[in-house]
Amino acid sequence: MGTGKITKRSVDAVPVPPQGSRRREYLWDEEVKGFGLMVTEKGVRSYILQYRIGGRGSPTRRVTIGKHGSPWTPDGARDRARELLEQVRRKIDPFDAEKERLRNEQERQRASAEAESVATKLAFVTFADRFIEKYAKVKQPRTWRDTESIFHRDLKPHFKDKPLPSIRPAEIIEVIERVQERGDSAAIKAYKALRVMFGWAVEKHVISASPMQYMKPPAKLEARDRALKDVELRLLWMAASDLGWPFGPIIQLLILTGQRRDEVGGMCWPELDLSKKQWLLPSERSKNGESNLVPLAPQAVSILKGLPKVNSKAKLVFTTTGETAVSGFSKIKRRLDESMLSIMRSEAANAGACDEELESLNLDPWRLHDLRRTIASGCQRLGIPLEVSEAILNHTSGTRSGIAGVYHVYRFEDEKRAALEAWDEHVMKVVRSSSSLSNLMRPEATR
Helix, strand or coil: CCCCCHHHHHHHHCCCCCCCCCEEEEEEEECCCCCEECCCCCEEEEEEEEEEEECCCEEEEEEEEEECEEEECHHHHHHHHHHHHHHHHHCHHHHHHHHHHHHHHHHHHHHHHHHHHHHHHEHHHHHHHHHHHHHHHEEEEEEEEHHHHHHHHHHHHHHCEEHHHCCCCCHHHHHHHHHHCCHHHHHHHHHHHHHHHHHHHHHCCCCCCCCCCCCCCCCCCCCCCCCCCCCHHHHHHHHHHHCCCCCHHHHHHHHHHHCHHHHHHHHHHHHHHHCCCCEEEEEEHCCCCCCEEECCCCCHHHHHHHHCCCCCCEECCCCCCCCCCCHHHHHHHHHHHHHHHHHHHHHHHCCCCCHHHHHHCCCCCCCHHHHHHHHHHHHHCCCCCCCCCCCCCHCCCCCCCCHHCCCCHCHHHHHHHHHHHHHHHHHHHHHCCCCCCCHHHHHHHHH
16 A cells, blocks of 8 residues: 555556456555555556545545546546545545436436337337237237228328327327328327227226317218119129229129128138139128038139139239238228229210210219128118128127037028029119110219
8 A cells, every 4th residue: 555646657557467466556645645456356447436424433434436437537636535525524434425316317217218218119110019909809800900900001101200109199199180181081090099908098097088078070970871773783883894904803793792892802712612603701700700601603714713813822812922912992892983984984985975974974972882781681672681791791699609600600591592693683684784874873872
């Protein structure tokens, strides 16, 4: 242990104690009392301050200023020692103050790590996935895929990693208004999905209150009772024929079978038995989770037999890659509307309509889903019992279990076949009929 001016040279000159000796070498500064350098057997050089709080009989305490090297130089450490000695003079123990500083720093780091962890768990995209997995799949077994699609398409791209507690009502309204540009239906679906998710977050004590608590729906959907008239059905069939593969046959099968868009679009060859003229829609692909045996009428069989196969291994009927089903129905719907209107105006022109009358022609708004209502109303006109048309559409009511549940897929099999064959014949009769100018020029078609 020596005393001298602590400089870089003198610091480097202090010898390292022998390995295993557990000794320390010290150099005490001759300028600032209590300021020194400590060297361990591992060669670590640290600046220290030794002091007493109180008189000569008080215990000696020691506090480490820091290791030699950046940022601690001899001069910098000496200045820090003077600051600590001033604390001693004011009866503030630097050792306790340093412990408090370290404790505060550890607490700050802990709080920061906890906040980061919470932010990650409560990031919108992360929590939305948790909501789909833990809530939607359990509480919405028939519609959770629709909910997942809403989050993926409309909500996640906007909110991204923003934590749930920081999402404000004004931002939610902005998102819903943006979605509403596509239509009231899309906006209401986004509104409902968000409202349920935030309600679940409150239930799980993730947030204290939902930002949508006092938020009104963006619009009110009118009950839909739209069914295509025969003249519209004819135009649609012709427009679908013009589309060609793969969407043309999909649209025509939607007309003939009454099944849902994605159910037809995702049809697989193993589901079909063309020799028995039937299609078994499995429960995992149906919207309501119920299998449905769909008899295939002559025109439907003819369409399916004429379809190309992308390759011998492809299971999907309607695919361009062999691996994924076709998509992009919104664009196809616009093309169908344009084609139907073009056919309508062409036939009206051939029937002698003037330019003003041709310009006034338009289509009533419709959706692909309206084709299910079209076949239902068509079956009513053909005298088919309601329970049979409900079975065709795979509508369910009440509950089924046991043997009834096992054989539900085969209920009304003969009746459904007779009904779909009658509908097939009606559609083909409509398609082959000549267009009526009075139907094309009806006043309600121009609104």
